[in-house]
Amino acid sequence: METMRIVVTGTVGAGKSTFVKTFSQTEVIETEKRATDDTSLLKKKTTVAFDFGTRALGRDMELQVYGTPGQSRFDFMWDLLIRRAHAYILLVAANRSSAFNDAREIISFMNQRVQIPMIIAMTCTDLPGALGQEHVLFGLGFMNDRNRPPIITVNPHDKTSVLEAVMVLMAHQIFHGSGTKVPNQSTTSATQPPNPQTPKSTYQWPKRQFSAGA
Numbered sequence: 198m199e200t201m202r203i204v205v206t207g208t209v210g211a212g213k214s215t216f217v218k219t220f221s222q223t224e225v226i227e228t229e230k231r232a233t234d235d236t237s238l239l240k241k242k243t244t245v246a247f248d249f250g251t252r253a254l255g256r257d258m259e260l261q262v263y264g265t266p267g268q269s270r271f272d273f274m275w276d277l278l279i280r281r282a283h284a285y286i287l288l289v290a291a292n293r294s295s296a297f298n299d300a301r302e303i304i305s306f307m308n309q310r311v312q313i314p315m316i317i318a319m320t321c322t323d324l325p326g327a328l329g330q331e332h333v334l335f336g337l338g339f340m341n342d343r344n345r346p347p348i349i350t351v352n353p354h355d356k357t358s359v360l361e362a363v364m365v366l367m368a369h370q371i372f373h374g375s376g377t378k379v380p381n382q383s384t385t386s387a388t389q390p391p392n393p394q395t396p397k398s399t400y401q402w403p404k405r406q407f408s409a410g411a
């Protein structure tokens with residue numbers, strides 16, 4: 198069984214845990230704890246380690262999706278998870294421009310560690326005050342067309358929408374891609390976050406990387 202590991206990241210409350218739950222065919226591993234700091238103003242519980250879910254793609258491939266914590270004090274988990282990822286999705290709550298700077302920090306953090314395909318997925322577009330794509334891209338520091346990653350809208354509660362987002366990410370990889378196969382990583386355990394060491398896989402994702410423009 199081939200395995201592809203996708204990380205879903207983004208700021209607090211962007212919808213990462215919801216995305217993983219909606220995506221997964223298997224029972225999700227989640228690590229939500231009661232929020233105690235500023236986060237508690239936004240939501241009661243927050244992810245402190247990771248969310249983990251899987252979905253089979255055909256008979257031979259398993260997609261593994263890892264949701265990161267949103268709080269930067271858990272950035273050691275961002276580091277741990279992104280180093281074994283093949284690609285990632287940054288969720289951005291389109292109605293919370295106050296969090297755009299934090300989202301930029303996440304992009305920068307990831308860019309410093311990996312060069313893997315990424316897309317931006319706007320959530321909360323159904324809520325009052327939601328900004329459009331252009332504003333969100335601007336807020337994230339992508340001032341012009343150069344080096345802009347693909348941007349889509351996703352509803353983390355909706356299975357079709359979530360699966361589409363993953364397909365867009367995979368298509369993005371193929372578009373820039375190597376045409377090679379995803380490594381066989383069937384030994385990755387659902388109960389263990391990915392190993393922080395450099396992957397031993399022979400699979401080569403495209404080297405191209407997007408900059409935050411910052």
Ligand SMILES: Nc1nc2c(ncn2[C@@H]2O[C@H](COP(=O)(O)OP(=O)(O)OP(=O)(O)O)[C@@H](O)[C@H]2O)c(=O)[nH]1
Nearest residue numbers: 209210211212213214215243244266267320321353
């Ligand atoms: N209306 C609406 N609510 C959303 C959307 N996406 C997420 N939510 C809600 O936002 C809240 C936070 O979602 P979570 O999935 O816990 O967010 P998270 O990114 O995992 O948050 P942290 O783990 O704290 O970083 C939940 O109540 C979701 O139902 C959306 O697109 N629209």
Ligand SMILES: [Mg+2]
Nearest residue numbers: 213214243244
């Ligand atoms: Mg969460």
